[in-house]
Amino acid sequence: MSHMKINAPMPPGFEAVLTPAALDFLAALHDRFRIPRTDLLEARRIRAATISHGTFPTFKPETQEIRDDPSWTVAGSRGAPGLEDRRVEVTGPVTERESVAALNSQAKVWLADLEDATSPTWINVITGQLNLMKAVRGKLPGVHNRTPPTIGLRPRGWHLPEKHLRFVDDNDADFSASGTLVDFGLYVFHNARELIEDGSGPYFYLPKLESAREARLWNEVFVFAQERLGIPVGTIRATVHIETITAAFQMEEILYELREHCAGLNAARWDYFFSIIKNFKKYPEFVLPDRDKLTMTVPMMKAFTDLLVATCHRRGAHAIGGMSNLMSGHPDKEFVAAEFERMREDKRREVSEGFDGTWVADPALVPAALEVFDEALGDKPHQLDVLRDDVEVTAADLLDVHGLDPEVTEEGVRLNIRVAIGYMNAWLGGIGHVALENLLEDASTAEISRSQIWQWTRHAVTLDNGKQLTRRLVERYMGEELALIERHPADHYTEAVEIFRACVLDDAFPDFITMPAYTEHLVDRVSKGSIFAA
DSSP: OOOEEEEEETOOOGGGSSSSHHHHHHHHHHHHHHHHHHHHHHHHHHHHHHHHHHHHOOOGGGGGGHHHHHHHHOOOTOOOOOOOSSSSEEOOOOHHHHHHHHEEEOEEEEEESSSSSSSHHHHHHHHHHHHHHHHHOOOOOOOOSOOOOOEEEEETTTTTTEEEEEEEEOOEEEEEHHHHHEEEHHHHHHHHHHHHHHOOEEEEEEEEEESSSHHHHHHHHHHHHHHHHHTTOOOEEEEEOOOOOHTTTTHHHHHHHHTEEEEEEOOOHHHHHHHHHHHHTTGGGGGOOOGGGTTTTTTHHHHHHHHHHHHHHHHEEEEEEEEBBBTTSSHHHHHHHHHHHHHHHHHHHHHHHHHHHHEEEEEGGGHHHHHHHHHHHOOSSSSTTTOOOTTTHHHHHHTTTTTTOOOOHHHHHHHHHHHHHHHHHHHHHTOOEEEEOOOOOOOOHHHHHHHHHHHHHTTTBBBBBSSSSOOOHHHHHHHHHTTOOOOOTTHHHHHHHHHHHHTSSSOOOOTTHHHHHIIIIIHHOOOOHHHHOO
């Protein structure tokens, strides 16, 4: 009989999460979906190879009938209490301190993030589930908000394993658990009924999807879980992050596959840029400039957001805008004031395009973002009536990199080095949401930082200082930047630099920087107990 095996220490309190019944539920999920997940990851590899060989993504002719059919809609917020008004959502990790801060904010929704904002140490993963269980039951110390945000969980993406739990099948074959199924399974098992009884529901955000096929698999997971837990099918609602270029060509199909469980789509900007670099890395016409020049107003991003809003509203789904990750606690008050105004302008753009809500990475940003959406929406909970019939987006529009300032600067290279290495240093120490270079950084911004350097060196771009960027020059800049960093005994810069070199200076391009970091560094250190001792 298939079962789950714990391959890690069990600190006090973990037994409340990893109960025999919860582990049986995880085993059932893995028994049903382990092979479909493996097939899905293989389909990703084939898709990437196809693009690499010159066949670019486009709108699929075989699903034209779905796109042309005006009769279908998604569940949206109907029958999903707490999701009617999503004008500002706050996201962050599920540590106790940051969970309390999010729940005490004025945000309408809290995206409790076990993915990009969480370093997946064993302690973080299970303690995060404990904090969520307390939050759902109103027992998290320090929460005094009488109308806290609706909770939505973002589990890890399909590609991420959970090495500390093993799935043993009927033939005694032993496999790493899926981080996705562990995060989803533990949360829905422990909290679905409590949420429903409290007038809410089990709500999720689905990261890193690349196709409608992946959305179909999620829908099957939802149906399976609801039937096994004895709750009505359709109770679960999910918002899909459109953060890959291939998913942008299948937004309508993704909504269709999830229609009985879908609440909306989110325009995730940094992962979207990262996906463009990753998929078109061999093509010189897709070399992107400094990160701070990658704005939402360039043609390809305007086409992306316009299409997302029009697609969502045609099908009754909420369209949620992108992340603002400025540091409200920066000591330079003039700098903060200027950054707040930039954020407000970004939110005004989103409102004008028809978005129903937006994201911020810090509870302190919520009031300013709310002010913009309140002014535009008034008493309306959303803008679903803004159908954007003016939008006509072609495949060429989604791939149009024109309008970008092509300059790559020395400072842009140095900044990306500092962010990528600085983030991985913190991530290896168990922190996944980090204040760096005047912004709150997570895995998505670390990804674009390292992928840009990989791309720039492979295409030997000429910097603003007249120098051609080579591996040797990157090494020089890296050495100079590291020499300026104040070190501490608990730092992990040696490992962070090793990961950076492997992901930036080697010929191979790892799909995600966190994959080798997790399998080759984080897990080994956890198994030796160093994180627990800390």
